[in-house]
Amino acid sequence: MTDITKPVPAASTDEIYHPDAVEAKWQARWADWRTNEPDLDRPAKPFYNLMMFPYPSAEGLHVGNMFAFTGSDVFGRFKRLQGYDVFEPIGFDAFGIHSENYAIKMGVNPSELIPRNIDNFRRQLRRVGGMFDWRHELSTTDPGYYKWTQWIFLQLLKAGKAYKKAAAVNWCPKDKTVLANEQVINGRCERCESLVEQRTLEQWFFRITDHADRLLANLDDPSKMDWSDTTTVAQRNWLGRSEGAELDFGLDGSGSIRVFTTRPDTVYGATFMVLAPEHPLVDELVSAGQRAAVDAYRQAVSARDLVARKVGEKEKTGVFTGGFARNPATNKPIPIWIADYVLMEYGTGAIMAVPGHDERDFEFARQFGLPIVRVVTDPNAAADAPLDAAYTDNELGRLINSGVLDGMTVTEAKRAITRHLEQQGSGKGVVRYRLHDWCISRQRYWGPPIPIIYCDEHGAVPVPEDDLPVMLPQIDDFTPDDTGISPLARHEEWYYVPCPVCGKRSRRETDVSDTFLDSAWYYLRYPSTEFDDRAFDPARTRTWLPVHTYIGGNEHAVLHLLYSRFITMVLHDLGHLQFEEPFRKFRAHGLIVKDGAKMSKSRGNVVVPDQYISRWGADTFRMYLMSLGPFQKGGDFRDEGISGPRRFLDKVWGMVSESVRGDMCGGEIKHEVLSKWHRTIQKVTGDIEDLEYNTAIAAMMELVNKLREEHCYERQIMETLVVMIAPFAPHFAEECWERLGHTTSIFESRWPSWDESMVIEDTVELVIQVNGKMRGRVTVTRTVGASAVLVKEVALEDPSVLRAVGGKEIQKEILVPNRLLNLVVR
RNA sequence: GCGAACGUGGCGGAACUGGUAUACGCGCAGGACUUAGGAUCCUGUCCCGCAAGGGGUCCGGGUUCGACUCCCGGCGUUCGCACCA
Numbered sequence: 001m002t003d004i005t006k007p008v009p010a011a012s013t014d015e016i017y018h019p020d021a022v023e024a025k026w027q028a029r030w031a032d033w034r035t036n037e038p039d040l041d042r043p044a045k046p047f048y049n050l051m052m053f054p055y056p057s058a059e060g061l062h063v064g065n066m067f068a069f070t071g072s073d074v075f076g077r078f079k080r081l082q083g084y085d086v087f088e089p090i091g092f093d094a095f096g097i098h099s100e101n102y103a104i105k106m107g108v109n110p111s112e113l114i115p116r117n118i119d120n121f122r123r124q125l126r127r128v129g130g131m132f133d134w135r136h137e138l139s140t141t142d143p144g145y146y147k148w149t150q151w152i153f154l155q156l157l158k159a160g161k162a163y164k165k166a167a168a169v170n171w172c173p174k175d176k177t178v179l180a181n182e183q184v185i186n187g188r189c190e191r192c193e194s195l196v197e198q199r200t201l202e203q204w205f206f207r208i209t210d211h212a213d214r215l216l217a218n219l220d221d222p223s224k225m226d227w228s229d230t231t232t233v234a235q236r237n238w239l240g241r242s243e244g245a246e247l248d249f250g251l252d253g254s255g256s257i258r259v260f261t262t263r264p265d266t267v268y269g270a271t272f273m274v275l276a277p278e279h280p281l282v283d284e285l286v287s288a289g290q291r292a293a294v295d296a297y298r299q300a301v302s303a304r305d306l307v308a309r310k311v312g313e314k315e316k317t318g319v320f321t322g323g324f325a326r327n328p329a330t331n332k333p334i335p336i337w338i339a340d341y342v343l344m345e346y347g348t349g350a351i352m353a354v355p356g357h358d359e360r361d362f363e364f365a366r367q368f369g370l371p372i373v374r375v376v377t378d379p380n381a382a383a384d385a386p387l388d389a390a391y392t393d394n395e396l397g398r399l400i401n402s403g404v405l406d407g408m409t410v411t412e413a414k415r416a417i418t419r420h421l422e423q424q425g426s427g428k429g430v431v432r433y434r435l436h437d438w439c440i441s442r443q444r445y446w447g448p449p450i451p452i453i454y455c456d457e458h459g460a461v462p463v464p465e466d467d468l469p470v471m472l473p474q475i476d477d478f479t480p481d482d483t484g485i486s487p488l489a490r491h492e493e494w495y496y497v498p499c500p501v502c503g504k505r506s507r508r509e510t511d512v513s514d515t516f517l518d519s520a521w522y523y524l525r526y527p528s529t530e531f532d533d534r535a536f537d538p539a540r541t542r543t544w545l546p547v548h549t550y551i552g553g554n555e556h557a558v559l560h561l562l563y564s565r566f567i568t569m570v571l572h573d574l575g576h577l578q579f580e581e582p583f584r585k586f587r588a589h590g591l592i593v594k595d596g597a598k599m600s601k602s603r604g605n606v607v608v609p610d611q612y613i614s615r616w617g618a619d620t621f622r623m624y625l626m627s628l629g630p631f632q633k634g635g636d637f638r639d640e641g642i643s644g645p646r647r648f649l650d651k652v653w654g655m656v657s658e659s660v661r662g663d664m665c666g667g668e669i670k671h672e673v674l675s676k677w678h679r680t681i682q683k684v685t686g687d688i689e690d691l692e693y694n695t696a697i698a699a700m701m702e703l704v705n706k707l708r709e710e711h712c713y714e715r716q717i718m719e720t721l722v723v724m725i726a727p728f729a730p731h732f733a734e735e736c737w738e739r740l741g742h743t744t745s746i747f748e749s750r751w752p753s754w755d756e757s758m759v760i761e762d763t764v765e766l767v768i769q770v771n772g773k774m775r776g777r778v779t780v781t782r783t784v785g786a787s788a789v790l791v792k793e794v795a796l797e798d799p800s801v802l803r804a805v806g807g808k809e810i811q812k813e814i815l816v817p818n819r820l821l822n823l824v825v826r
Numbered sequence: 827g828c829g830a831a832c833g834u835g836g837c838g839g840a841a842c843u844g845g846u847a848u849a850c851g852c853g854c855a856g857g858a859c860u861u862a863g864g865a866u867c868c869u870g871u872c873c874c875g876c877a878a879g880g881g882g883u884c885c886g887g888g889u890u891c892g893a894c895u896c897c898c899g900g901c902g903u904u905c906g907c908a909c910c911a
Binding site for chain 1: 837838846852853890905909
């Protein structure tokens with residue numbers, strides 16, 4: 001093997017890398033050449049690479065958005081180079097409260113402001129070099145889009161999946177609108193953090209709870225979903241399945257109170273009952289003597305805002321109603337209390353209180369001196385020892401003080417008592433979910449009007465599909481007031497319409513739908529944006545969906561992702577789609593922090609990408625973002641670091657110049673170099689596949705360091721290097737590719753493969769340990785490295801190994817072939 | 827309170843199924859080139875020690891020939907959930 005080194009001539013000035021020129025040139029070329037526009041009708045290997053579309057509720061994209069988009073784009077470009085026809089669309093989630101609030105704040109009508117924001121977003125997205133197919137750009141505010149959002153509402157309505165009911169809803173006094181449960185964080189509005197109040201309004205709901213079981217089951221079906229663990233865990237918790245039983249506690253007069261419990265086995269330990277203060281039966285069972293106390297308590301609770309009640313002071317409060325119910329197991333009367341720790345929205349709004357085995361009930365019993373009975377044994381305590389805390393372990397104990405259940409395990413007892421009470425007609429096994437139906441009504445302006453017309457005679461009549469879209473009128477007074485009625489109601493010319501059935505003067509639904517409905521189906525629209533007579537074209541949809549890879553923030557782990565799954569599932573059931581899960585693979589990206597601290601407007605440390613791109617170039621910026629840390633974990637943005645990736649690109653630029661200049665490495669290339677080259681290809685390929693971009697970049701840097709050390713700029717090596725850089729620094733790679741003599745886009749070329757035999761080095765360095773401590777290393781051939789005897793022979797020539805062995809007897813030799821030999825001596 | 831993840835140089839971060847801890851980058855120090863350098867190139871950079879050697883992955887135990895990695899107990903950080911019966 002010959003090592004031919006050549007001096008590196010200084011790069012002449014015309015060979016210096018100018019990002020601005022290169023980026024402008026290639027963005028224009030991509031547009032000209034239609035590089036990023038796959039054939040949607042006849043793709044050989046379709047690959048739908050989706051990223052969560054942004055909401056243009058601010059002037060521009062920040063570095064966190066750029067991080068996410070770039071990470072997704074790297075993956076799309078990588079797949080493209082692997083020979084897939086990659087469809088990478090982009091759009092704007094431009095309806096909704098975020099956008100509307102921003103417009104209100106700026107004092108500009110959203111219909112003017114939002115398009116302006118979108119223009120800026122578009123400019124930024126082009127500038128950073130995303131492989132977007134701009135032919136299929138969409139905005140949820142486009143009537144051509146929301147026509148189909150309304151159509152989806154009508155399909156759900158037809159299928160009985162949409163219904164209207166009066167409901168106590170979360171009302172944000174500042175945003176003056178209803179919030180979905182999931183938009184309330186700790187009793188506060190997710191956006192403005194105002195304390196949320198309760199109001200009762202007529203609302204449209206989707207029956208997502210009908211699908212809870214399937215939404216849950218599919219999470220565990222790898223043929224349908226390959227998602228980040230953190231995301232499926234969040235969804236599982238949100239769905240909140242619990243298995244238990246509903247039991248009826250008979251009232252002395254007539255009737256009964258139904259409770260839900262996950263621990264029917266402990267029914268013998270139910271020493272009292274607790275109802276939610278709003279429970280409808282309270283009025284019936286309250287005794288004359290307790291009337292005043294109960295009323296006062298109920299008043300106090302309703303005056304208290306939801307926060308205090310839900311977030312919970314630790315102190316339990318409650319009041320005795322004066323009523324009694326019969327425990328169906330013991331047949332003994334137990335007192336009925338009301339307390340605000342029991343919530344009307346969950347279960348039946350009533351519980352059987354088992355203070356011995358439920359922490360909250362225990363606390364309550366303590367507070368009010370109610371009896372506490374042990375019905376499950378604790379292996380660590382005597383059966384008759386008084387309980388000083390609720391014993392909630394349901395694995396170890398056995399039932400006691402429980403009649404026929406005595407001696408059973410918890411699991412056995414659950415089954416037995418449920419069966420027993422079922423036969424007796426006072427109970428049944430049930431499965432409950434925490435998930436609530438999805439309230440989609442919003443009393444706001446900036447959204448798609450819900451396509452319903454109210455007729456005095458015919459009630460709520462769906463707008464005929466042919467009349468869609470119900471256009472959102474252009475109005476000036478779009479600011480919500482605190483009537484709880486959408487601003488649209490103030491516009492008579494829009495409000496009054498003939499009933500589609502009888503033609504009589506009727507009224508439009510004035511609520512608009514939740515933004516989450518817009519975003520629950522946008523991925524279905526992308527491939528079909530040019531069709532205005534269908535939401536999604538069947539052939540296109542069959543070709544491109546479900547989405548192959550979806551990348552987005554984990555803040556959408558429950559809301560957006562769950563709603564999207566639900567809408568897809570319903571459309572599947574209605575025969576519109578052949579698949580029931582929309583996103584085969586989902587990965588949540590990490591978060592970018594700045595100098596170790598979270599970015600926020602109040603801290604004033606939000607990184608605006610534009611200035612960095614201007615200074616360093618889009619490619620450098622992309623590469624820097626991707627090198628910050630593992631993509632799924634995020635990283636720390638520090639201004640000093642960005643020079644590293646830029647230096648790297650400068651070096652590669654110079655190496656390409658060398659390569660073009662002549663036959664570098666003249667003769668044979670060292671095996672060592674070839675091996676490094678092949679190992680780099682292997683490593684980079686695997687790392688990108690796993691979204692470990694930071695280590696892929698590190699591997700390329702190592703290769704570059706090696707090549708420069710060896711002055712080896714052999715053409716083929718340089719070409720594969722440039723191809724590997726292409727997903728990260730696409731403009732840069734294109735320019736290098738052209739300088740290497742190619743006349744077509746680098747993205748028409750193929751990702752390099754590696755030669756397994758070249759990956760293996762012919763000699764290896766083995767570590768020699770004595771008693772587990774590193775004492776030396778030897779370089780041997782692979783054949784020697786695989787033999788303990790042969791390695792030992794070489795190892796014992798090493799003076800420091802000899803010294804460590806110290807002439808003692810070698811008791812044991814542990815060889816990890818071609819890695820390490822450990823000599824154990826006494 | 828419950829659940830999950832994490833804790834490695836001055837900094838961001840590497841380390842495969844337990845096998846050379848600190849790859850790669852930033853920063854820093856010294857040097858070269860230079861009128862100049864915030865450009866570029868070279869060298870060095872976990873700690874103690876002249877060296878041999880010793881110590882070292884939040885702390886304390888354990889398993890193992892061998893532990894950043896596995897187990898137990900602490901401490902700390904971050905993110906979810908939050909009276910869900």
